[in-house]
Amino acid sequence: METKSEIKCYYLGKLYPLHTKIDSSIKKITIIWNGKAFICSSPQEGEINITDALQNFYIKASKKIIGERLKLYQEHFKVKYKSFSIENDSTKWGSCSSNRHLTFHWKLMIFPLDVLDYVVVHELCHLVHMNHDRSFWRLVGKIHPQYKESMAILGTTKTRDL
Structure with a gap:
């Protein structure tokens, strides 16, 4: 019932x-x-x-959807990411390590797909530029022109990730 x-x-x-x-x-x-x-x-x-069950749902859904979005945006880059994971780090929406491992926060699933795409693009751009210099932001803007709107929704600025 x-x-x-x-x-x-x-x-x-x-x-x-x-x-x-x-x-x-x-x-x-x-x-x-x-x-x-x-x-x-x-x-x-x-x-x-339902808190744990809902979190488990979002983690599973984020693995699937972020995996699909990574595949979609990967074609813009000559450098490939090595792996990705979904985490519960409360300080960042995503990260890129020097060994090309990407991480994403499961809470991205509550935001519109365009916002999730921004974080995917942002982390993929770190494969080319491991900092937030002008070249990095130009590349982000080339692939995801509305990145500033997505950043506003996430509450982020150019100088910090979350």
């Missing part, structure tokens, strides 16, 4: 309802996305703590 909920969650920049249902055949709380709403399945009735 599915219940209507007052809870709403952001996904790729839009707010969607979260519905709950009881499913005694499962062991832990899970969340799926059906294209219109989040469906939270719980093995038992009562108060449900």
Whole structure:
């Protein structure tokens, strides 16, 4: 039995309802996305703590979507990234290490796709320029011309990542 909920969650920049249902055949709380709403399945009735399940959903979704966006934007670069991961670092939206490993924060999934694209492009540009000099920002602007709007949504400035 599915219940209507007052809870709403952001996904790729839009707010969607979260519905709950009881499913005694499962062991832990899970969340799926059906294209219109989040469906939270719980093995038992009562108060449900959805925080961890929602975070797990966002982590899985970010691995898939960021992987797709990296593939899309990689064609703009001669240098390739080595690997990427999704993390819970509360100080940065993304990072690029000197060994070409990219990291992204799972909370990027709440923002519009254009904003997520900015962070992907930003980190890919670090493969060419490992700093935030003028050449770096010119490259970001060439690939993602609306980067300043995305930065404003994220609350970032040119001098810091978060």
